[in-house]
Amino acid sequence: MKSIMIINSKGGAGKTTVAVNLASYCALKGFDTTLVDLDPQRSSMQWLKARPLSKPLIRGTTNANKPIKKGKNNVVIYDVPAAIYGARLVNYVKKVNSVVVPVLPSPIDMKAAKDFIQSLRSMGPVIRNKIKVGLVANRCRANTNIFLELDDYLLKEKGMKYITALRDNTNYIKSARNGLGIFEMGESATAQDREEWKPLVRWLELK
Numbered sequence: 001m002k003s004i005m006i007i008n009s010k011g012g013a014g015k016t017t018v019a020v021n022l023a024s025y026c027a028l029k030g031f032d033t034t035l036v037d038l039d040p041q042r043s044s045m046q047w048l049k050a051r052p053l054s055k056p057l058i059r060g061t062t063n064a065n066k067p068i069k070k071g072k073n074n075v076v077i078y079d080v081p082a083a084i085y086g087a088r089l090v091n092y093v094k095k096v097n098s099v100v101v102p103v104l105p106s107p108i109d110m111k112a113a114k115d116f117i118q119s120l121r122s123m124g125p126v127i128r129n130k131i132k133v134g135l136v137a138n139r140c141r142a143n144t145n146i147f148l149e150l151d152d153y154l155l156k157e158k159g160m161k162y163i164t165a166l167r168d169n170t171n172y173i174k175s176a177r178n179g180l181g182i183f184e185m186g187e188s189a190t191a192q193d194r195e196e197w198k199p200l201v202r203w204l205e206l207k
Contacts, residue, residue, distance in 0.1 A: 001074040002031075003096040009119075010112035011082035012190060014103045014138040016043040016072075019079035023099025025201060027056035028099040031075040034059040034068055038092075039081040039093035043176075051179030062093070072137050075206070090123060097131055097202055100163075105150040117157060134203055164199040167192065 006019040019035065023044075026033040035058050037044035048060040048157050080092055093099060103113040117135070125131040135154045140147045145166070150169065154162040171190055177179060182193045 001070045001076065002098070002204065002206070003078070004098045004100060005080055005093065005179050006100050006102065007078075007080040007084065007092070008101050008103065008113065009082055009084060009116040010104075010109055012114075013104055013109060014166075015039070015082075015102055016047070016079050017135065018100060018102050018138065018166075019077050019199070020044055020047045021172075021175060021181045021183075022076075022200070022204075023058050023077050024055070025183050026075045026077070026199070026206060028071070028181070028205065030056075031206070032071065032073050033067070034061065034074070034076045035077060036060075036064060036066075036078045037062050038064055041080055041081075044079045044111040047096075047176060048181045049179070050177065054183060055131040055180065064136075064189055070086055082164045082205075085119065089119065093120070093123060093131060094125060096098065099131060099133045100136055100200070100204075101133065101160075102136045102166075103150065103154065104138055105140055105144070105146045107146075110150060110153055112155075115188075117160060121159060132161070133141070134161045134163040135198070136163055139168040140165045161203060163203050164196055166196050169193070188198065 006015045008015060023033050023035045035044050037105055046059055102108055120133055122127055126133060137150050171193055182190050
């Protein structure tokens with residue numbers, strides 16, 4: 001079973017966007033997919049409610065302790081709230097084998113991410129390589145100074161894989177509104193987005 005956590009101590013980093021699009025990709029590829037929404041705003045569950053019945057099934061729950069069927073074809077994705085620290089953070093991270101940290105291109109977000117990544121780096125399971133941690137630049141506008149600054153920062157984070165950068169565009173607004181993922185929308189309109197997602201699904205070994 002693959003278990004993946006989308007987490008950042010800073011609110012507004014686009015965790016839900018990454019979580020729901022990842023869940024839709026997994027379901028589309030035939031994985032038995034469960035989306036665990038631990039954020040009080042329940043944005044992932046709202047997305048699931050909007051999801052068309054004609055699309056591949058994604059199970060949803062808000063209970064972190066709910067027993068989940070284990071198997072080679074099972075994927076569990078956790079959408080975790082902001083402001084998780086200390087023992088609570090350790091307990092959450094222990095549930096998974098992969099952690100994805102989305103970071104926005106802003107000075108405040110980069111500072112918060114630096115502190116958060118350092119806390120992840122000091123955890124026993126991460127030190128022992130039982131859990132891998134990947135970084136994603138999120139809501140980016142190419143060739144802007146602040147994106148170039150974020151790009152440079154993430155490249156220099158030692159021991160953490162900088163996986164990909166996802167652009168800021170209206171496809172993600174449509175995705176959120178309609179309960180769909182980027183890979184379930186029109187290919188011509190989402191061609192660039194699909195290319196940006198490919199490094200992440202390869203890193204998570206979901207191909």
